[in-house]
Amino acid sequence: MxxxxxxxxxxxxxxxxxxxxxxxxxxxxxxxxxxxxxxxxxxxxxxxxxxxxxxxxxxxxxxxxxxxxxxxxxxxxxxxxxxxxxxxxSVRFISLGNRRQKQIMKGLLGEGLVARDIYLVQKGDGRMELSILLSTKGRASRTVEEAADYLSVLLDMRLMSARRNPFFIGQDPVCFFFEEEPFYCYMTGTARAAKETEEVSGDNFAFFEADDGNFTIVLSDGMGSGEEACRDSEAVADMTETMLEAGLPLEMAVQLVNSAVASEGKEGNMPTLDLCSVDLYEGSCRFMKTGAAASFIKRGSIVEKIDGGTLPLGAFGHAQPRPVECQLMDGDYIIMLSDGMTEGWPGEDGEERLETLLGCIGSVSPAEIANTMMKYAIEQCQGRIRDDMTVLAAGIWERNRE
Missing domain, CATH: 1.10.287 (Helix Hairpins)
Incomplete structure (x- = not known):
């Protein structure tokens, strides 16, 4: 054998x-x-x-x-x-052995699941992935989350269902994938306001988690305001999300989006792109900015500012913006802004005053942080909204491993 x-x-x-x-x-x-x-x-x-x-x-x-x-x-x-x-x-196949596979199949059968073709794979980053052919015994269906719980116990490994899996396990055998559960989890919050003379905002954003355990925040500010700016920034945000979910590296996705914008040949079409990608296994994050406003990392009363890039999309050739890498800790917050949040302040010191405000806010939800910053920015501009304003906030916490 x-x-x-x-x-x-x-x-x-x-x-x-x-x-x-x-x-x-x-x-x-x-x-x-x-x-x-x-x-x-x-x-x-x-x-x-x-x-x-x-x-x-x-x-x-x-x-x-x-x-x-x-x-x-x-x-x-x-x-x-x-x-x-x-x-x-690189990947490495790990043999479970016939005896171990029979134990797993017997344990799942006791829960109404028929299993075969079990493969455990270790990827290049050391993370484990399990593929298994599953079907139900009899007419009763099972959810893929239930299967993940059973497999976690049988393999003594915290597993979660891959995003590409169907939700239910039926009578027909289907290959399901299970991955190691990330060490960190997150919660998000937003606040936004359109320019007072416009009906729609020219800012667009997205929060999403890819199969590789990376949680990504995307913010794009269209040139100007109104419907045309909204269409431009929406296209940038959608393209970026599609490429990153397909597994492209951050730098490559930015360069491809830049090429797509530059190929249109519109001098007035130069939206910004603001990216933050968080590795939920390691707690590290990477910012990439093209013409974007500053971002912040809040750790208690300490606030770190991440400066924005200088040129928007379509304004540079094949040079890539330099990524900024940071290590996050339990309870940190990531805050990203469009430039409308910091412009038009008396004294032109919007970034500094928002940084001070963040240091004074206690441990609250990301939505409360976003709303507090939005309210404060509008107050400083005497209630006027002269540009589209967007705040994105995300809190990062360690999972309860018990």
């Missing part, structure tokens, strides 16, 4: 490496294409006596074509980087 397990492991390793090689070949192809499209063409010199207006039109056309080639080359390079990132991911 041991030789059969060894042969199976060797075959799985070979297939995994074969897939990686195929992905890397595709990545190299995209890299080569990126170099070809990214090569600068020599600018043709205008002939003597040529019409100045016609020469300028030709120059502008060539400039737009060159910019389009550079954007396309950047996108190809990003595709290659994404493929290499996937190929570099």
């Amino acid at each position: 041991k030789s059969r397990d060894t042969a199976g492991a060797a075959q799985s390793g070979y297939l995994l490496e074969y897939g990686r090689r195929k992905i890397r070949v595709c990545a190299d192809t995209f890299q080569n294409l990126a170099q070809i499209f990214g090569e600068d063409e020599e600018e043709a010199q205008g002939e003597d006596g040529a019409d100045a207006r016609q020469a300028r039109a030709v120059y502008m056309m060539r400039k737009r074509l060159a910019e389009g080639r550079q954007l396309f080359a950047g996108n190809l390079k990003e595709m290659a980087d994404m493929m290499n990132h996937v190929a570099d991911e």
Whole structure:
């Protein structure tokens, strides 16, 4: 039996490496294409006596074509980087042994669940994932949360259902995935106000948790205000959420969104992008800002300011904003703002005064923090709302492990 397990492991390793090689070949192809499209063409010199207006039109056309080639080359390079990132991911199959698998199947059968094909996988970051084929015995259905509780006891490991699982387990066998439960949990709160002359806000945001255990906050402030600004910032927030939920790294997602905005060619369309991604297993977080206002981390009465980026989306080429990394602790709060929260204050010191206010607020819910800051900002502007205002707050706590 041991030789059969060894042969199976060797075959799985070979297939995994074969897939990686195929992905890397595709990545190299995209890299080569990126170099070809990214090569600068020599600018043709205008002939003597040529019409100045016609020469300028030709120059502008060539400039737009060159910019389009550079954007396309950047996108190809990003595709290659994404493929290499996937190929570099490592997993290790952990054999449970026939005896252990039979114990698990017998335990689940006692709870009305029929199980087979149980695989335990350790990912490159050390986190465990379990895949198992489940169906119900008889007509009674079970929820996937119930199965997670049973498996946690049988494997002596805190497991939770993966987000991609169906909610119910039925009579037809389906492969379910279970992951280690994150060490941290969170709660969110928001407060927002539209510019007093507009019906809709030009700010859009999203809170979401991806399958890799990262909780992400996205805030985008559209250029100007009103419906057009709302459409621009909504598109940025939606694109960013889709890419990060698909597993793309933070830097790559920002660069792809920037390329999408730049390719539209609208000079007045330069929304901001403010990102904070929290690793719920480690408690670390990363901020990435393009033209965004400052953010804050509140730890009791101590407040740390995270300065905003200088350029909005579409205003830079392929240079990426530098991420700011921080380590969170139990009870910390993350606060993110649109620039309407800090502009128009007497003395132009909105950021400093909000930072002072945060240090005076006690341990309350994220919603209370957001509402308190919004109320205070409007009061300082004498009740006027001259720009869209948004506050996003998230509290991070350690889970009760008992």
